[in-house]
Protein backbone atom coordinates (compact mmCIF):
# COMPACT_ATOMS: atom_id res chain seq x y z
CA UNK A 218 0.00 0.00 0.00
CA UNK A 219 1.15 3.58 -0.61
CA UNK A 220 1.58 5.41 2.68
CA UNK A 221 2.65 9.01 3.23
CA UNK A 222 3.89 10.41 6.50
CA UNK A 223 3.45 14.17 6.98
CA UNK A 224 5.96 15.52 9.50
CA UNK A 225 9.56 14.38 9.61
CA UNK A 226 10.63 15.02 13.22
CA UNK A 227 11.35 12.34 15.83
CA UNK A 228 8.05 10.47 15.54
CA UNK A 229 7.28 11.13 11.86
CA UNK A 230 10.64 9.73 10.78
CA UNK A 231 10.05 6.67 12.98
CA UNK A 232 6.59 6.14 11.46
CA UNK A 233 8.11 6.24 7.97
CA UNK A 234 10.74 3.70 9.05
CA UNK A 235 8.15 1.46 10.70
CA UNK A 236 5.50 1.51 7.95
CA UNK A 237 8.21 0.80 5.38
CA UNK A 238 9.52 -2.06 7.54
CA UNK A 239 6.09 -3.72 7.54
CA UNK A 240 6.02 -3.68 3.74
CA UNK A 241 4.50 -0.42 2.49
CA UNK A 242 5.73 2.04 -0.13
CA UNK A 243 6.44 5.09 1.96
CA UNK A 244 6.87 8.78 1.20
CA UNK A 245 8.03 11.08 4.01
CA UNK A 246 7.00 14.74 3.76
CA UNK A 247 8.62 17.72 5.45
CA UNK A 248 7.67 21.35 4.93
CA UNK A 249 9.84 23.38 2.56
CA UNK A 250 12.86 24.64 4.49
CA UNK A 251 12.59 21.92 7.17
CA UNK A 252 16.03 21.31 8.69
CA UNK A 253 14.88 17.81 9.64
CA UNK A 254 14.03 17.03 6.01
CA UNK A 255 17.23 18.60 4.72
CA UNK A 256 19.45 16.46 6.93
CA UNK A 257 17.45 13.30 6.20
CA UNK A 258 17.86 13.95 2.48
CA UNK A 259 21.57 14.52 2.96
CA UNK A 260 22.44 11.67 5.33
CA UNK A 261 19.34 9.43 5.49
CA UNK A 262 19.55 9.57 9.28
CA UNK A 263 18.75 11.77 12.25
CA UNK A 264 19.67 11.53 15.95
CA UNK A 265 17.18 8.66 16.38
CA UNK A 266 17.46 6.31 13.38
CA UNK A 267 18.60 5.61 9.83
CA UNK A 268 16.11 5.45 6.97
CA UNK A 269 16.49 2.91 4.14
CA UNK A 270 16.81 3.93 0.46
CA UNK A 271 13.30 2.63 -0.21
CA UNK A 272 11.71 5.60 1.60
CA UNK A 273 11.10 8.59 -0.68
CA UNK A 274 11.34 12.17 0.58
CA UNK A 275 9.34 15.15 -0.60
CA UNK A 276 8.48 18.69 0.39
CA UNK A 277 5.49 18.74 -1.97
CA UNK A 278 2.35 18.32 0.11
CA UNK A 279 0.30 17.72 -3.02
CA UNK A 280 2.57 14.85 -4.12
CA UNK A 281 2.54 13.26 -0.65
CA UNK A 282 -1.23 13.42 -0.29
CA UNK A 283 -2.08 12.49 -3.88
CA UNK A 284 0.14 9.40 -3.99
CA UNK A 285 -1.08 7.69 -0.80
CA UNK A 286 -4.06 5.69 0.35
CA UNK A 287 -3.20 6.12 4.04
CA UNK A 288 -1.79 9.44 5.21
CA UNK A 289 -0.19 9.65 8.64
CA UNK A 290 0.17 13.06 10.27
CA UNK A 291 2.70 13.63 13.04
CA UNK A 292 3.41 17.29 13.65
CA UNK A 293 3.09 19.37 16.80
CA UNK A 294 -0.55 19.34 17.95
CA UNK A 295 -0.90 23.13 18.17
CA UNK A 296 -0.02 23.42 14.47
CA UNK A 297 -2.62 20.92 13.28
CA UNK A 298 -5.46 23.34 12.54
CA UNK A 299 -3.44 25.72 10.39
CA UNK A 300 -1.71 22.79 8.68
CA UNK A 301 -5.05 21.18 7.78
CA UNK A 302 -6.26 24.43 6.28
CA UNK A 303 -3.67 23.79 3.56
CA UNK A 304 -4.32 20.06 3.28
CA UNK A 305 -8.08 20.58 2.94
CA UNK A 306 -7.57 22.51 -0.29
CA UNK A 307 -6.01 19.45 -1.99
CA UNK A 308 -8.03 17.18 -4.31
CA UNK A 309 -9.45 13.71 -3.45
CA UNK A 310 -8.92 14.04 0.31
CA UNK A 311 -12.24 12.33 1.06
CA UNK A 312 -10.94 9.18 -0.69
CA UNK A 313 -8.05 8.80 1.78
CA UNK A 314 -7.64 7.61 5.34
CA UNK A 315 -5.84 10.03 7.65
CA UNK A 316 -4.24 8.77 10.84
CA UNK A 317 -3.26 11.31 13.49
CA UNK A 318 -0.15 10.15 15.37
CA UNK A 319 0.13 12.99 17.80
CA UNK A 320 -0.84 13.62 21.41
CA UNK A 321 -2.41 16.90 22.36
CA UNK A 322 -5.52 19.02 22.78
CA UNK A 323 -6.00 22.40 21.17
CA UNK A 324 -4.99 25.15 23.61
CA UNK A 325 -7.69 27.79 23.97
CA UNK A 326 -10.56 25.49 22.94
CA UNK A 327 -9.67 22.15 24.58
CA UNK A 328 -10.76 20.43 21.36
CA UNK A 329 -9.59 16.92 20.55
CA UNK A 330 -7.45 16.59 17.44
CA UNK A 331 -10.08 14.59 15.52
CA UNK A 332 -12.54 17.40 16.25
CA UNK A 333 -10.06 19.90 14.82
CA UNK A 334 -9.59 17.55 11.85
CA UNK A 335 -13.32 17.28 11.09
CA UNK A 336 -13.80 21.03 11.40
CA UNK A 337 -11.06 21.77 8.90
CA UNK A 338 -11.33 18.78 6.54
CA UNK A 339 -15.09 18.22 6.58
CA UNK A 340 -17.23 15.59 8.25
CA UNK A 341 -16.88 13.23 5.26
CA UNK A 342 -13.11 12.79 5.59
CA UNK A 343 -11.94 9.53 7.16
CA UNK A 344 -9.78 9.88 10.26
CA UNK A 345 -8.35 7.72 13.01
CA UNK A 346 -5.77 8.02 15.76
CA UNK A 347 -2.69 5.89 16.41
CA UNK A 348 -1.65 6.22 20.07
CA UNK A 349 0.06 4.43 22.92
CA UNK A 350 3.49 3.81 24.34
CA UNK A 351 6.72 3.71 22.38
CA UNK A 352 10.03 5.45 21.90
CA UNK A 353 12.06 5.35 18.72
CA UNK A 354 15.15 4.41 20.75
CA UNK A 355 13.43 1.23 22.04
CA UNK A 356 11.74 0.15 18.79
CA UNK A 357 15.00 0.58 16.90
CA UNK A 358 16.58 -1.96 19.25
CA UNK A 359 13.78 -4.38 18.36
CA UNK A 360 11.97 -4.04 21.70
CA UNK A 361 8.25 -4.55 20.94
CA UNK A 362 5.31 -2.63 22.37
CA UNK A 363 1.51 -2.48 22.24
CA UNK A 364 -0.42 0.45 20.79
CA UNK A 365 -4.00 1.37 19.93
CA UNK A 366 -5.68 2.62 16.76
CA UNK A 367 -9.17 4.04 16.96
CA UNK A 368 -11.72 5.89 14.87
CA UNK A 369 -15.42 6.67 14.81
CA UNK A 370 -15.49 4.40 11.75
CA UNK A 371 -14.76 0.75 12.58
CA UNK A 372 -13.72 0.11 8.93
CA UNK A 373 -10.96 2.71 9.36
CA UNK A 374 -9.79 1.10 12.60
CA UNK A 375 -9.74 -2.40 11.11
CA UNK A 376 -8.09 -1.42 7.83
CA UNK A 377 -5.28 0.51 9.47
CA UNK A 378 -4.63 -2.09 12.18
CA UNK A 379 -4.44 -4.75 9.48
CA UNK A 380 -2.04 -2.57 7.48
CA UNK A 381 0.34 -1.84 10.36
CA UNK A 382 0.20 -4.71 12.86
CA UNK A 383 3.49 -6.61 13.20
CA UNK A 384 5.67 -8.50 15.66
CA UNK A 385 7.19 -5.14 16.69
CA UNK A 386 3.90 -3.35 17.40
CA UNK A 387 0.84 -5.28 18.53
CA UNK A 388 -2.23 -3.12 17.97
CA UNK A 389 -5.55 -3.12 19.76
CA UNK A 390 -8.77 -1.78 18.26
CA UNK A 391 -9.68 1.43 20.11
CA UNK A 392 -13.26 1.51 21.38
CA UNK A 393 -13.50 5.01 22.82
CA UNK A 394 -12.17 7.85 20.68
CA UNK A 395 -12.88 10.53 23.30
CA UNK A 396 -11.18 8.56 26.07
CA UNK A 397 -8.20 7.62 23.94
CA UNK A 398 -7.57 11.14 22.67
CA UNK A 399 -7.92 12.70 26.11
CA UNK A 400 -5.89 9.86 27.63
CA UNK A 401 -3.01 10.23 25.15
CA UNK A 402 -2.84 14.00 25.47
CA UNK A 403 -2.97 13.97 29.26
CA UNK A 404 -0.34 11.31 29.79
CA UNK A 405 2.08 14.04 28.68
CA UNK A 406 0.73 16.24 31.48
CA UNK A 407 1.38 13.49 34.02
CA UNK A 408 4.81 13.11 32.42
CA UNK A 409 5.59 16.76 33.17
CA UNK A 410 4.39 16.29 36.77
CA UNK A 411 6.59 13.18 37.10
CA UNK A 412 9.58 15.11 35.77
CA UNK A 413 9.00 17.84 38.32
CA UNK A 414 8.92 15.22 41.08
CA UNK A 415 12.17 13.73 39.74
CA UNK A 416 13.78 17.16 39.61
CA UNK A 417 12.66 17.98 43.15
CA UNK A 418 13.99 14.64 44.50
CA UNK A 419 10.47 13.31 45.08
CA UNK A 420 10.47 10.40 42.59
CA UNK A 421 8.93 8.12 45.21
CA UNK A 422 5.70 10.16 44.88
CA UNK A 423 5.23 8.95 41.28
CA UNK A 424 3.12 5.98 42.45
CA UNK A 425 0.67 8.35 44.12
CA UNK A 426 0.74 10.55 41.02
CA UNK A 427 -0.27 7.55 38.88
CA UNK A 428 -3.13 6.63 41.21
CA UNK A 429 -4.54 10.13 41.70
CA UNK A 430 -3.77 11.36 38.16
CA UNK A 431 -5.73 8.56 36.50
CA UNK A 432 -8.58 9.18 38.95
CA UNK A 433 -8.99 12.87 38.15
CA UNK A 434 -8.58 12.39 34.42
CA UNK A 435 -11.17 9.61 34.36
CA UNK A 436 -13.66 12.22 35.64
CA UNK A 437 -13.06 14.61 32.76
CA UNK A 438 -13.32 11.77 30.23
CA UNK A 439 -16.66 10.73 31.68
CA UNK A 440 -17.91 14.34 31.70
CA UNK A 441 -16.99 14.65 28.02
CA UNK A 442 -18.97 11.54 27.10
CA UNK A 443 -16.15 8.99 27.03
CA UNK A 444 -15.66 5.80 29.04
CA UNK A 445 -13.78 6.49 32.28
CA UNK A 446 -12.17 3.01 32.10
CA UNK A 447 -10.21 4.07 28.99
CA UNK A 448 -7.79 5.98 31.22
CA UNK A 449 -6.46 2.56 32.31
CA UNK A 450 -5.82 1.49 28.70
CA UNK A 451 -2.82 1.77 26.40
CA UNK A 452 -3.28 5.41 25.46
CA UNK A 453 -2.87 6.65 29.03
CA UNK A 454 -1.84 4.30 31.86
CA UNK A 455 -0.17 2.03 29.29
CA UNK A 456 2.02 4.98 28.28
CA UNK A 457 3.19 5.84 31.82
CA UNK A 458 6.34 3.73 31.69
CA UNK A 459 7.37 5.47 28.45
CA UNK A 460 6.62 8.89 29.88
CA UNK A 461 6.71 9.05 33.69
CA UNK A 462 9.71 6.76 34.00
CA UNK A 463 11.62 6.95 30.73
CA UNK A 464 14.84 8.87 30.16
CA UNK A 465 13.64 9.30 26.55
CA UNK A 466 10.47 11.22 27.39
CA UNK A 467 10.49 14.88 26.32
CA UNK A 468 7.64 15.71 28.69
CA UNK A 469 9.25 14.11 31.73
CA UNK A 470 12.51 15.85 30.88
CA UNK A 471 10.74 19.18 30.43
CA UNK A 472 9.33 18.88 33.97
CA UNK A 473 12.66 17.88 35.47
CA UNK A 474 14.54 20.68 33.71
CA UNK A 475 11.86 23.21 34.67
CA UNK A 476 12.36 22.73 38.39
CA UNK A 477 16.13 22.74 37.91
CA UNK A 478 15.93 25.98 35.91
CA UNK A 479 17.38 24.42 32.76
CA UNK A 480 15.83 25.48 29.41
CA UNK A 481 14.32 22.59 27.41
CA UNK A 482 14.04 23.16 23.67
CA UNK A 483 12.40 20.02 22.24
CA UNK A 484 8.65 19.58 21.81
CA UNK A 485 6.83 18.86 25.11
CA UNK A 486 3.17 18.60 24.06
CA UNK A 487 1.95 18.47 27.65
CA UNK A 488 2.55 22.19 28.23
CA UNK A 489 -0.18 23.35 25.82
CA UNK A 490 -2.37 20.45 27.00
CA UNK A 491 -2.24 21.82 30.57
CA UNK A 492 -3.69 25.05 29.22
CA UNK A 493 -6.38 23.13 27.31
CA UNK A 494 -7.28 21.15 30.45
CA UNK A 495 -7.64 24.34 32.46
CA UNK A 496 -10.28 25.40 29.94
CA UNK A 497 -12.03 21.98 29.93
CA UNK A 498 -12.10 21.83 33.72
CA UNK A 499 -14.09 25.10 33.72
CA UNK A 500 -16.37 24.17 30.81
CA UNK A 501 -17.29 20.76 32.31
CA UNK A 502 -17.07 21.91 35.95
CA UNK A 503 -14.75 19.04 36.85
CA UNK A 504 -12.09 19.48 39.52
CA UNK A 505 -8.61 18.53 38.28
CA UNK A 506 -6.29 19.21 41.25
CA UNK A 507 -3.03 17.92 39.76
CA UNK A 508 -3.59 19.55 36.37
CA UNK A 509 -4.57 22.81 38.09
CA UNK A 510 -1.39 22.67 40.17
CA UNK A 511 0.64 22.34 36.97
CA UNK A 512 -1.28 25.26 35.46
CA UNK A 513 -0.45 27.36 38.54
CA UNK A 514 3.26 26.52 38.18
CA UNK A 515 3.64 26.95 34.43
CA UNK A 516 1.07 29.61 33.55
CA UNK A 517 0.71 31.58 36.81
CA UNK A 518 4.38 31.17 37.71
CA UNK A 519 3.70 29.96 41.25
CA UNK A 520 6.57 28.36 43.14
CA UNK A 521 6.67 24.56 42.58
CA UNK A 522 7.32 23.63 46.23
CA UNK A 523 4.51 25.89 47.48
CA UNK A 524 2.03 24.39 44.97
CA UNK A 525 2.99 20.87 46.07
CA UNK A 526 2.47 21.74 49.74
CA UNK A 527 -0.95 23.24 48.89
CA UNK A 528 -1.93 19.99 47.12
CA UNK A 529 -1.13 18.08 50.31
CA UNK A 530 -3.12 20.50 52.45
CA UNK A 531 -6.38 19.94 50.54
CA UNK A 532 -9.22 18.55 52.71
CA UNK A 533 -9.05 14.82 53.43
CA UNK A 534 -11.55 12.82 51.34
CA UNK A 535 -12.59 9.29 50.38
CA UNK A 536 -10.22 7.65 47.90
CA UNK A 537 -12.87 6.66 45.31
Ligand SMILES: NC(=O)C1=CN([C@@H]2O[C@H](COP(=O)(O)OP(=O)(O)OC[C@H]3O[C@@H](n4cnc5c(N)ncnc54)[C@H](OP(=O)(O)O)[C@@H]3O)[C@@H](O)[C@H]2O)C=CC1
Pocket residue numbers: 224225226227228229247248250251252253254291292293294296299300318319320321347348349350351352483484486
Ligand atom coordinates in the same frame (compact mmCIF):
# COMPACT_ATOMS: atom_id res chain seq x y z
N1 LIG B 1 4.46 6.84 20.99
C1 LIG B 1 3.92 7.82 20.30
O1 LIG B 1 2.77 7.70 19.85
C2 LIG B 1 4.68 9.09 20.12
C3 LIG B 1 3.99 10.20 19.70
N2 LIG B 1 4.63 11.39 19.54
C4 LIG B 1 3.81 12.53 19.12
O2 LIG B 1 4.18 12.91 17.81
C5 LIG B 1 4.00 14.32 17.62
C6 LIG B 1 5.28 14.92 17.03
O3 LIG B 1 6.29 14.81 18.03
P1 LIG B 1 7.84 14.77 17.66
O4 LIG B 1 8.06 14.02 16.40
O5 LIG B 1 8.56 14.35 18.89
O6 LIG B 1 8.12 16.33 17.39
P2 LIG B 1 9.29 16.97 16.56
O7 LIG B 1 9.44 18.34 17.07
O8 LIG B 1 10.48 16.09 16.52
O9 LIG B 1 8.69 17.02 15.07
C7 LIG B 1 7.62 17.83 14.77
C8 LIG B 1 7.48 17.90 13.26
O10 LIG B 1 6.34 18.72 12.99
C9 LIG B 1 6.69 19.62 11.94
N3 LIG B 1 5.86 20.82 12.01
C10 LIG B 1 5.70 21.66 13.06
N4 LIG B 1 4.86 22.63 12.71
C11 LIG B 1 4.46 22.41 11.44
C12 LIG B 1 3.60 23.09 10.55
N5 LIG B 1 2.95 24.20 10.88
N6 LIG B 1 3.44 22.57 9.30
C13 LIG B 1 4.07 21.45 8.96
N7 LIG B 1 4.92 20.77 9.75
C14 LIG B 1 5.11 21.25 10.99
C15 LIG B 1 8.14 19.96 12.21
O11 LIG B 1 8.67 20.53 11.05
P3 LIG B 1 10.21 20.92 10.88
O12 LIG B 1 10.86 19.64 10.41
O13 LIG B 1 10.19 22.00 9.88
O14 LIG B 1 10.69 21.35 12.24
C16 LIG B 1 8.69 18.57 12.57
O15 LIG B 1 9.02 17.85 11.41
C17 LIG B 1 3.65 14.88 19.02
O16 LIG B 1 2.26 15.10 19.09
C18 LIG B 1 4.06 13.78 19.97
O17 LIG B 1 3.27 13.75 21.15
C19 LIG B 1 5.96 11.49 19.73
C20 LIG B 1 6.70 10.40 20.11
C21 LIG B 1 6.11 9.11 20.37
Ligand SMILES: O=C(CO)COP(=O)(O)O
Pocket residue numbers: 320349350351352405408456459460465466467468469484485486
Ligand atom coordinates in the same frame (compact mmCIF):
# COMPACT_ATOMS: atom_id res chain seq x y z
O1 LIG C 1 4.44 9.53 23.50
C1 LIG C 1 5.56 9.18 23.79
C2 LIG C 1 5.90 7.85 24.30
O2 LIG C 1 4.86 6.96 24.13
C3 LIG C 1 6.63 10.18 23.75
O3 LIG C 1 6.59 10.91 24.91
P1 LIG C 1 7.40 12.27 24.99
O4 LIG C 1 6.82 13.19 23.95
O5 LIG C 1 7.20 12.74 26.38
O6 LIG C 1 8.84 11.92 24.69
